Amino acid sequence: xxxxxxxxxxxxxxxxxxxxxxxxxxxxxxxxxxxxxxxxxxxxxxxxxxxxxxxxxxxxxxxxxxxxxxxxxxxxxxxxxxxxxxxxxxxxxxxxxxxxxxxxxxxxxxxx
Amino acid sequence: xxxxxxxxxxxxxxxxxxxxxxxxxxxxxxxxxxxxxxxxxxxxxxxxxxxxxxxxxxxxxxxxxxxxxxxxxxxxxxxxxxxxxxxxxxxxxxxxxxxxxxxxxxxxxxxxxx
Numbered sequence: 264x265x266x267x268x269x270x271x272x273x274x275x276x277x278x279x280x281x282x283x284x285x286x287x288x289x290x291x292x293x294x295x296x297x298x299x300x301x302x303x304x305x306x307x308x309x310x311x312x313x314x315x316x317x318x319x320x321x322x323x324x325x326x327x328x329x330x331x332x333x334x335x336x337x338x339x340x341x342x343x344x345x346x347x348x349x350x351x352x353x354x355x356x357x358x359x360x361x362x363x364x365x366x367x368x369x370x371x372x373x374x375x
Numbered sequence: 376x377x378x379x380x381x382x383x384x385x386x387x388x389x390x391x392x393x394x395x396x397x398x399x400x401x402x403x404x405x406x407x408x409x410x411x412x413x414x415x416x417x418x419x420x421x422x423x424x425x426x427x428x429x430x431x432x433x434x435x436x437x438x439x440x441x442x443x444x445x446x447x448x449x450x451x452x453x454x455x456x457x458x459x460x461x462x463x464x465x466x467x468x469x470x471x472x473x474x475x476x477x478x479x480x481x482x483x484x485x486x487x488x489x
Contacts, residue, residue, distance in 0.1 A: 267418075294475075303384070305464055305479035306419070321476070353418050362407045362468050362475045366418030 264294065266290065267367035269354050274372045276348075283368050284339045286354030295337035297321075299350040300314040306353060312337055313359065341372065348374045378402045379467050381480035389488050393453040394411045396483050398465035401446065405467035409477065410439060410450050413462045422448070422463075
């Protein structure tokens with residue numbers, strides 16, 4: 264089964280701790296993306312990567328970091344510098360040059 | 376600055392009738408538009424798209440209309456079914472680079488009443 268997996272589905276952390284969200288895809292897509300969704304808002308782009316070992320900041324990259332060491336994997340670290348980390352985080356991928364992005368099931372992060 | 380606006384946060388429609396969801400955009404560099412459907416606690420799923428060289432695209436019960444001069448697009452669902460109840464996001468993308476950066480609207484919650 265081809266798709267995008269995000270784990271875990273729910274994640275709880277104490278304030279001040281870094282946390283890493285996993286995203287894996289077996290669709291052989293070149294591009295991968297991280298979004299966050301807050302209640303009543305659309306999806307906002309955090310980071311994206313077009314190829315391995317390369318990534319660019321999106322609209323709200325502050326307080327986040329990513330790596331792209333393998334084509335299949337694009338983990339997102341929410342650092343303690345992120346002021347409002349509690350949100351629903353979505354990972355997506357797409358073939359290069361295609362507009363349609365395919366989303367994973369998401370991870371709901373709660374920081375208290 | 377909201378580049379993509381969905382001004383109706385919610386819409387209720389009777390089963391079997393037409394649902395019309397609207398979306399406005401301000402970025403004239405957008406050349407491709409997409410609609411996604413999202414259920415609670417799940418990732419969005421791609422529904423239908425349209426290129427700026429077209430003004431209409433149909434896929435089964437779903438039709439998207441694009442009015443470039445008004446910077447407006449709409450999604451029509453006919454006939455509406457209870458399973459269509461979800462949040463619908465529209466998104467626009469400019470032609471730039473190999474990774475397409477989508478800009479999403481805030482979504483419209485569609486409720487189809489049986």
